[in-house]
Amino acid sequence: xxxxxxxxxxxxxxxxxxxxxxxxxxxxxxxxxxxxxxxxxxxxxxxxxxxxxxxxxxxxxxxxxxxxxxxxxxxxxxxxxxxxxxxxxxxxxxxxxxxxxxxxxxxxxxxxxxxxxxxxxxxxxxxxxxxxxxxxxxxxxxxxxxxxxxxxxxxxxxxxxxxxxxxxxxxxxxxxxxxxxxxxxxxxxxxxxxxxxxxxxxxxxxxxxxxxxxxxxxxxxxxxxxxxxxxxxxxxxxxxxxxxxxxxxxxxxxxxxxxxxxxxxxxxxxxxxxxxxxxxxxxxxxxxxxxxxxxxxxxxxxxxxxxxxxxxxxxxxxxxxxxxxxxxxxxxxxxxxxxxxxxxxxxxxxxxxxxxxxxxxxxxxxxxxxxxxxxxxxxxxxxxxxxxxxxxxxxxxxxxxxxxxxxxxxxxxxxxxxxxxxxxxxxxxxxxxxxxxxxxxxxx
Numbered sequence: 001x002x003x004x005x006x007x008x009x010x011x012x013x014x015x016x017x018x019x020x021x022x023x024x025x026x027x028x029x030x031x032x033x034x035x036x037x038x039x040x041x042x043x044x045x046x047x048x049x050x051x052x053x054x055x056x057x058x059x060x061x062x063x064x065x066x067x068x069x070x071x072x073x074x075x076x077x078x079x080x081x082x083x084x085x086x087x088x089x090x091x092x093x094x095x096x097x098x099x100x101x102x103x104x105x106x107x108x109x110x111x112x113x114x115x116x117x118x119x120x121x122x123x124x125x126x127x128x129x130x131x132x133x134x135x136x137x138x139x140x141x142x143x144x145x146x147x148x149x150x151x152x153x154x155x156x157x158x159x160x161x162x163x164x165x166x167x168x169x170x171x172x173x174x175x176x177x178x179x180x181x182x183x184x185x186x187x188x189x190x191x192x193x194x195x196x197x198x199x200x201x202x203x204x205x206x207x208x209x210x211x212x213x214x215x216x217x218x219x220x221x222x223x224x225x226x227x228x229x230x231x232x233x234x235x236x237x238x239x240x241x242x243x244x245x246x247x248x249x250x251x252x253x254x255x256x257x258x259x260x261x262x263x264x265x266x267x268x269x270x271x272x273x274x275x276x277x278x279x280x281x282x283x284x285x286x287x288x289x290x291x292x293x294x295x296x297x298x299x300x301x302x303x304x305x306x307x308x309x310x311x312x313x314x315x316x317x318x319x320x321x322x323x324x325x326x327x328x329x330x331x332x333x334x335x336x337x338x339x340x341x342x343x344x345x346x347x348x349x350x351x352x353x354x355x356x357x358x359x360x361x362x363x364x365x366x367x368x369x370x371x372x373x374x375x376x377x378x379x380x381x382x383x384x385x386x387x388x389x390x391x392x393x394x395x396x397x398x399x400x401x402x403x404x405x406x407x408x409x410x411x412x413x414x415x416x417x418x419x420x421x422x423x424x425x426x427x428x429x430x431x432x433x434x435x436x437x438x439x440x441x442x443x444x
Contacts, residue, residue, distance in 0.1 A: 010336035013057055015039060015047035023050025032319055032427050036060075036346055045349075046333045052081065056323070056342045059332070060349045062356065065380035067332050068324060068345050069388030073098065076324035078390065079342060082185040083193065087177065087200055089246030093393065094322075103233055105393065108247055110231045111224040112397055118295055119222045120158050124401055125293055127154055128408050135441045140418065143267055144436035147260045154401065155255040159224040159248055160210055170206070173199045178253055182429045200249070207245045224248065255394050259401060261317035261430040264437055266406060269311055269363055271417050271439070276365060280304055281410050289411055298403050306365040308402050309375070312384035313351045314363055319427045321345050321386060347383055356381045415439045 018024035028035045028051055036058065039047050045060040059068060068076060077097050080088075088094050093104050110116075131150045135141055152171060153164045164171040180196020187194040207225075214221075214229055228244045239247075270277045283303045290297040321344050329339040337343060352360040357367060357374050367374040375382040385392035392398070417423075418438040426434050 010331050010334065012338070013046045013048045013333075013335040014043040015049050017048065017050040017055060021053065023053070023055075025051050025053075029428070033348065033425075036349060040349060046335055051342075054323070054342045055340075056344065057335075057337060059343060059345045061353060062350060062378045062381040064332070065345050065350060065383055065387060068343065069380065069386075069390075071330070072324065072388045072390060073101070075326065075328045075330050076343065077327050079323050079325040083181050083183065083196075086185065087180055087196055088250050089200075089242070091240070091242045091246035092250045093247055094250050102389065104239075104243065104247075105389075107231045107233050107239055107243075108228070108393055111227040112394055114295065116222065116227060117396060117400055120397065121293060121295065121298075121400060121404060123158055124154060124404050125408070127157065128405055132408060132413060136413065136443050138441065140438070140440050142436040142438050143415075143441075144260065144264045144432050147263050147267075148256070151256045151259045151263070151401070152252075155252050157223070159251055159255065160207065161221055161223045161225065162206075162210070173202050173206075174252065177203060177249075178257065181253070203249055204245050207248060208241075211241060211244065224251065251394065254392065255397060257430050258317040259398055261315075261432055262312060262398070262402060263405060264432055265315040265317075266308070266311045266402065267409075267415065267439070268417075268423065268433060268437055269315070270307075270410070271415060273363055276307060276363070277410065280307060280406070284407060284411050293404050293407060295400075298400070298407070301403065301407060303365065304403060304406055306368040308399070308406065309368045309382065310363060310365040313357075313375075313382055314360075315425070315431055316347045316351060316384045317430050318384075319346075319348055319431065321347060322390070345383075350381065350383060353381060412444055413441065414444050415441045 016024070018027075024035070028049075039049070039058070040060060045064060046057065048055065048057050050056060059065070072078070078095070078101075080095050085095050093101060093108060096104055127150075131146070131153075135146060138146075149164070149171070152174065156162045156164050156170065156174075162170060164174075176195045177199035178196075180193045180199070183192040183196070185193050187197060210225060211229065214226060219226075225244070225248060228239055228248070231239055270280070280303060283301060287297070287300055323342040323344045326337055326339050326341050326343060330337050351357070354360055356377055358364075366372060380387055385395040385398070416439060418440060421433075421435040421438045423433045423435070423437075426432055
């Protein structure tokens with residue numbers, strides 16, 4: 001990236017800004033994928049638009065991602081919608097910037113180090129067995145809704161030590177909160193946003209009671225809350241109670257919604273590609289179906305790892321990355337990136353780059369084999385977890401849960417898609433089949 005102060009004058013990228021105030025927001029919300037695809041075809045991998053009240057430049061491709069990640073926190077700065085700032089909270093890492101963000105990230109990362117993940121895996125395995133047995137008893141199910149319960153239950157158990165399966169009211173409060181993240185941020189009686197604000201307050205009150213309990217009766221419980229209560233930065237400073245509450249709340253959405261989307265896509269794609277499913281099962285048999293899925297045993301599942309990478313490539317849970325505000329005018333791709341505008345990068349289109357991926361429309365886990373390694377041709381060509389200083393904090397947690405779930409699923413169970421359902425993808429707020437993936441589920 002080049003500063004434009006001493007450079008020839010650059011022009012804005014092609015594109016249009018649409019109507020006053022609302023720009024092209026309505027067209028984007030109506031069909032996000034079609035909106036991007038049409039403009040990429042017209043203008044290429046960089047174009048201007050106007051979304052959600054902000055003049056915006058959309059960036060596509062590995063080079064664009066590298067531009068954004070390498071300048072994040074310098075000439076670009078994270079920006080959020082009013083919904084996210086209010087509902088996540090001022091102390092959330094999602095709204096922190098600069099040095100404060102870096103210090104907080106190092107403290108929070110203590111909850112996702114290898115030793116912590118090893119402990120989480122034990123609970124994940126036990127809960128996965130329980131849900132698989134539950135689905136076997138149900139026989140037919142809408143898997144997306146069931147996976148939402150599964151991932152939320154695991155997140156609540158491992159983050160705050162509470163089971164949503166035993167506390168359905170907590171699940172309802174959480175749903176009210178999460179539904180407000182992508183709605184109009186206006187508070188009037190009975191509005192989704194007003195309900196979401198009330199739900200946030202109730203969740204924080206529950207966290208307060210949990211923190212009081214941990215402090216009054218210390219235990220050996222190893223969940224995220226316990227780890228953060230004793231986490232220190234380099235100078236020995238602990239996290240404040242507000243820091244902990246806001247960030248545990250943010251982790252719930254990150255460790256639940258995106259994982260639900262990814263696991264639903266995994267189940268759908270394996271059902272649609274039986275040869276891939278059989279190869280995954282053959283690898284499990286070759287490894288001898290290890291009874292305890294430790295980090296070491298999971299690491300041996302190289303073909304399953306390829307499958308999971310391909311799922312995240314072809315159907316990334318997040319369609320549009322977080323926006324960045326341009327702090328200093330600069331240049332990318334021969335175009336002006338003006339101060340005061342927003343920029344964001346597109347994950348799905350980056351994953352469909354034909355110069356990187358052979359037949360990118362195909363579901364082909366072998367593209368990630370050691371022989372082909374298509375994603376290694378260019379840095380940031382595979383970015384389901386983002387990158388740079390804002391790469392997903394719980395990336396290894398998500399990869400662990402996906403891999404453990406997939407291994408236990410394919411060993412003992414089989415499923416088939418029920419006829420007559422709509423598998424068209426809905427991409428906002430998170431990617432999922434329109435009818436929620438209806439299946440017949442049984443033991444092999």
